[in-house]
Amino acid sequence: MVAPALIALDWGTTNLRAYLVGSGGEVIAREERPQGIMQVAKADFAGALDEALKAWMPLPPGLPVIACGMIGSRQGWREAPYAACPAGAADVARGMIAVEWRDGHQVLLIPGISCRDGHGVPDVIRGEETQIFGAVTGDGGLFLLPGTHSKWVAVEKGRITSFATFMTGEVFGVLRQHSILGRTMQAGEIDEGGFRRGVAAAAKGSGALLHGLFGARTLNLFGELAEREGAGYLSGLLIGTELLEAPRVVGISGKPSSIGLIGQPQLCRSYALAAAELGYATFEAAPDAALHGIWRLASARGLVKEAA
Amino acid sequence: MVAPALIALDWGTTNLRAYLVGSGGEVIAREERPQGIMQVAKADFAGALDEALKAWMPLPPGLPVIACGMIGSRQGWREAPYAACPAGAADVARGMIAVEWRDGHQVLLIPGISCRDGHGVPDVIRGEETQIFGAVTGDGGLFLLPGTHSKWVAVEKGRITSFATFMTGEVFGVLRQHSILGRTMQAGEIDEGGFRRGVAAAAKGSGALLHGLFGARTLNLFGELAEREGAGYLSGLLIGTELLEAPRVVGISGKPSSIGLIGQPQLCRSYALAAAELGYATFEAAPDAALHGIWRLASARGLVKEAA
Numbered sequence: 001m002v003a004p005a006l007i008a009l010d011w012g013t014t015n016l017r018a019y020l021v022g023s024g025g026e027v028i029a030r031e032e033r034p035q036g037i038m039q040v041a042k043a044d045f046a047g048a049l050d051e052a053l054k055a056w057m058p059l060p061p062g063l064p065v066i067a068c069g070m071i072g073s074r075q076g077w078r079e080a081p082y083a084a085c086p087a088g089a090a091d092v093a094r095g096m097i098a099v100e101w102r103d104g105h106q107v108l109l110i111p112g113i114s115c116r117d118g119h120g121v122p123d124v125i126r127g128e129e130t131q132i133f134g135a136v137t138g139d140g141g142l143f144l145l146p147g148t149h150s151k152w153v154a155v156e157k158g159r160i161t162s163f164a165t166f167m168t169g170e171v172f173g174v175l176r177q178h179s180i181l182g183r184t185m186q187a188g189e190i191d192e193g194g195f196r197r198g199v200a201a202a203a204k205g206s207g208a209l210l211h212g213l214f215g216a217r218t219l220n221l222f223g224e225l226a227e228r229e230g231a232g233y234l235s236g237l238l239i240g241t242e243l244l245e246a247p248r249v250v251g252i253s254g255k256p257s258s259i260g261l262i263g264q265p266q267l268c269r270s271y272a273l274a275a276a277e278l279g280y281a282t283f284e285a286a287p288d289a290a291l292h293g294i295w296r297l298a299s300a301r302g303l304v305k306e307a308a
Numbered sequence: 309m310v311a312p313a314l315i316a317l318d319w320g321t322t323n324l325r326a327y328l329v330g331s332g333g334e335v336i337a338r339e340e341r342p343q344g345i346m347q348v349a350k351a352d353f354a355g356a357l358d359e360a361l362k363a364w365m366p367l368p369p370g371l372p373v374i375a376c377g378m379i380g381s382r383q384g385w386r387e388a389p390y391a392a393c394p395a396g397a398a399d400v401a402r403g404m405i406a407v408e409w410r411d412g413h414q415v416l417l418i419p420g421i422s423c424r425d426g427h428g429v430p431d432v433i434r435g436e437e438t439q440i441f442g443a444v445t446g447d448g449g450l451f452l453l454p455g456t457h458s459k460w461v462a463v464e465k466g467r468i469t470s471f472a473t474f475m476t477g478e479v480f481g482v483l484r485q486h487s488i489l490g491r492t493m494q495a496g497e498i499d500e501g502g503f504r505r506g507v508a509a510a511a512k513g514s515g516a517l518l519h520g521l522f523g524a525r526t527l528n529l530f531g532e533l534a535e536r537e538g539a540g541y542l543s544g545l546l547i548g549t550e551l552l553e554a555p556r557v558v559g560i561s562g563k564p565s566s567i568g569l570i571g572q573p574q575l576c577r578s579y580a581l582a583a584a585e586l587g588y589a590t591f592e593a594a595p596d597a598a599l600h601g602i603w604r605l606a607s608a609r610g611l612v613k614e615a616a
Contacts, residue, residue, distance in 0.1 A: 114530075119512040121523040122530050149522065165522040170487055178482045179475070204427040208553035209517050210474040210546065214457065215429040218473075222422075222430045238518065245516035 002028055004060065005304050007053070008294035009067035009107070011076075012036050012127055016048070019291050020056055023304070027291070029056065037076045045077040046101050058103070064303040065107045066096070066294050069127035072109035082124060085115035088159035089133045093300035110297060113160055123165050125151050127290070131262050132160060134293030135285035142252060143260040143285065146267045148173070152246045164249040168242045169267075172235055181213065184220040185230030194229025195270065198236020199277045202244060209241050239274045260285040310336055312368065313612050315361070317375035317415070318598035319384075320435055321346050324356070327599050328364055331612070335599070337364065345384045353385040354409050366411075372611040373415045374404070374602050377435035380417035390432060393423035396467040397441045401608035418605060421468055425557075431473050433459050435598070439570050440468060442601030443593035450560060451568040451593065454575045456481070460554045470558040476550045477575075480543055489521065492528040493538030502537025503578065506544020507585045510552060517549050547582045568593040 005023040009016065014036035020029040033052050040048045053059075072080035083095045095111035112126030128151045132143055140155035148169040154162040176182045198216075205212045216234050219225035225233055247256045259275060261268040262285040272282045286292060299306040313331040317324065322344035328337040341360050348356045361367075380388035391403045403419035420434030436459045440451055448463035456477040462470040484490045506524075513520045524542050527533035533541055555564045567583060569576040570593040583590045594600060607614035 117514075119509070121509065121513075121520075122526040122532075123522065124526055124529070164516075164519050165526075166516070166518040167487075167521045168518050171483070171518060171521070174482045174486045175479070178486050179478055201427070201429065205429075206425075206553070206557050207515065208472075208474070208557050210476050210479060210550050211472050211553070211557055212429075213475045213479070214431065214473040218430040218432055221432070224430075242518055245514070245519070249514050249516050249519055 002026070004028055004056075004063055006295065006298050007056070007059070007063060007065040008291050008298075009049075009065065009071070010069055010127070010130075010290035010294070011067045011071035012069040013038050016052055017290070018052055019288075019294075021291070021295065025292075025295050025304075025306075027288075031055070037070050037073070043077075045071065049101060049107070059105060061104070063105070064298060065101065065105060066110065066298055066303070067107055068110040068130035068290055068294055068297075072097075072111060073126055077107070077109060080109040080111040082112050082114035082126075083129075085113050085163065086156075086159045086161045087113050087129070089296055089300045091159075092129055092133070093297045096297070096301065108301075110294070113163070115163060117164075123163065125153065125163055125165075128153060128163075129160060130293035130297060131289035132293065133296045134289040134291065135260060135262050141258065141260055142247065142250070142256045143262060144246070144271060145262045146271050147263060150242065152250050154250045154252065162250045164246060166242045166246060168238050172238050175213070176231055176234060181216045181230070181234060184217065184227055185234070186227040187231075190235055190270070191229045191232035192273070194225070194232025195236040195273070196277060197225070197229065198233040198238075199240035199274045200236075201233070202237050202240025203278055205237075205241075207241070207244070209238075212237055212241070235270070236274060239271060240278065243271070243274055243278055243280065255280060257281065258283060262289050310334070312336055312364075312371055314603065314606050315364070315367070315371060315373040316599050316602035316606075317357075317373065317379070318377055318435070318438075318602070319375045319379035320344050320377040324360055325598070326360055327596075327602075329599070329603065329612075333600075333603050333612075333614075335596075339363070345378050345381070351385075353379065357409060357415070367413060369412070371413070372606060373409065373413060374418065374606055374611070375415055376418040376438035376598055376602055376605075380405075380419060381434055384417075385415070386417060388417040388419040390420050390422035390434075391437075393421050393471065394464075394467045394469045395421050395437070397604055397608045399467075400437055400441070401605045404605070404609065416609075418602070421471070423471060425472075431471065433461065433471055433473075436461060436471075437468060438601035438605060439597040440601065441604045442597040442599065443568060443570050449566065449568055450555065450558070450564045451570060452554070452579060453570045454579050455571060458550065460558050462558045462560065472554060472557045474550045474554060476546050480546050483521070483542060484539055489524045489538070489542060492525065492535055493542070494535040495539075498543055498578070499537045499540035500581070502533070502540025503544040503581070504540075504585060505533070505537065506541040506546075507548035507582045508544075509541070510545050510548025511586055513545075513549075515549070515552070517546075520545055520549070543578070544582060547579060548586065551579070551582055551586055551588065563588060565589065566591060570597050
């Protein structure tokens with residue numbers, strides 16, 4: 001077996017992904033468990049890690065272990081205080097904090113980043129900063145990490161300069177499940193035709209989302225939107241609205257030239273489809289972005305040597 | 309007892325309000341029951357009306373009975389097809405349909421109004437048109453009927469020329485009850501300080517509601533929004549956003565000169581407070597607007613003589 005140089009942990013709310021990494025940054029082995037921080041009994045994170053990594057034991061002395069994601073939040077192992085935006089890899093690497101694990105091994109927890117908008121309202125990312133550092137090629141760009149709460153992140157000269165959270169996924173979920181809109185929506189898969197109609201409605205609409213949502217009801221009432229199309233329409237309307245508003249919120253005027261998508265493939269496909277309808281170009285950022293980001297941050301902290 | 313000239317029914321989803329009206333439009337007697345169309349067992353609307361009005365029996369022969377609200381919807385007694393916007397009192401009066409009740413008495417059901425926005429998405433009101441005809445003084449104005457789904461209605465020369473529905477109340481309810489935002493919100497009354505902060509956030513914000521909502525979470529996370537203030541902040545953010553967007557949606561550019569509020573007093577007070585924060589003038593439209601509207605529509609149909 002190649003000698004390992006690093007253990008990288010992508011430890012979020014629902015899953016733990018662990019990578020045993022060689023000195024060239026290559027993955028020697030990987031483990032994935034449904035042991036997100038909300039699933040770990042009695043918050044025994046050390047025990048959960050023992051269990052997840054038992055195949056790799058015993059660990060060579062001095063092997064660095066670095067974790068990104070919600071494990072470094074107040075609800076996780078310990079809170080790694082947010083680095084302030086703008087922040088580059090060096091700033092984030094400097095903010096790592098150590099917790100004791102076992103046999104003299106520590107786990108370094110990567111901090112998230114916080115920012116304030118022009119009116120003092122804070123926003124935060126935690127885990128996404130690491131994915132961004134793993135995905136960014138060249139100097140910068142605009143990245144979108146879709147999810148329950150999607151994150152838009154602008155990068156300039158290798159530093160995260162601005163970001164914003166959109167609650168699109170969660171708003172879709174609660175409206176579908178708990179509002180009157182859900183009553184005329186078939187359960188199951190998102191219908192692509194309905195989705196495209198929703199995106200088009202967002203593009204043509206007035207931006208008044210609280211009004212536009214009602215269209216999902218009235219179109220059905222008038223026999224012009226099938227129950228099969230309903231959830232797709234709602235999803236398209238919400239995602240379309242997000243795509244139209246978010247670039248401005250992170251400081252980009254006009255259409256963004258290109259958006260890098262990072263995340264769960266099916267969700268990225270929906271965003272790519274909506275973006276195409278709106279005339280935005282998107283590209284798929286590298287897979288295993290978190291792993292690559294941890295490697296970069298380990299290198300910034302001098303724990304591994306980045307490949308030439 | 310004064311001879312009755314009309315029975316007016318304001319029959320919505322949750323309540324039935326009945327008025328026995330004299331020949332000058334004065335209220336002789338009133339009844340209110342929690343017998344909205346969703347509460348009437350077996351959809352026996354004739355029976356529910358027998359029961360609600362038994363104190364007024366026997367009715368004089370030929371006494372007109374007119375009902376506005378959801379009783380004239382597909383889920384009600386019978387559907388009175390929507391009149392098309394723009395529509396005045398005469399257009400709506402013409403669209404009433406009759407259902408048989410008892411002893412030769414009919415109930416006339418007032419139609420709602422439908423419209424299409426510039427992109428073909430329909431919108432509807434049912435019941436609110438009658439309140440508007442009862443509340444409008446002079447030629448016209450802009451009216452707001454807050455509720456689960458609030459309705460904005462523009463009136464010109466006595467005709468309803470434009471309207472739009474905002475799902476503000478329902479979105480507030482589902483987010484408070486079912487989203488992550490509700491987890492850091494104290495139950496119970498809306499805190500006025502939190503409400504004002506939410507309105508201010510809407511005013512200063514970028515209009516990107518799916519992003520702005522997340523501020524209710526991050527402000528709490530940073531210790532800058534108490535749990536006591538949380539629901540107020542969310543309500544203020546949503547109502548403020550609605551107030552900022554709605555005038556434009558119904559065709560009014562710039563700040564509206566004055567908004568007439570019609571509805572449940574506490575909700576109207578919240579909207580008036582938010583409107584004042586945004587520099588809009590509001591006034592309270594007449595109480596019993598539905599009653600007055602039914603009287604006007606009865607007059608337009610020649611069933612009663614309007615007072616000189």
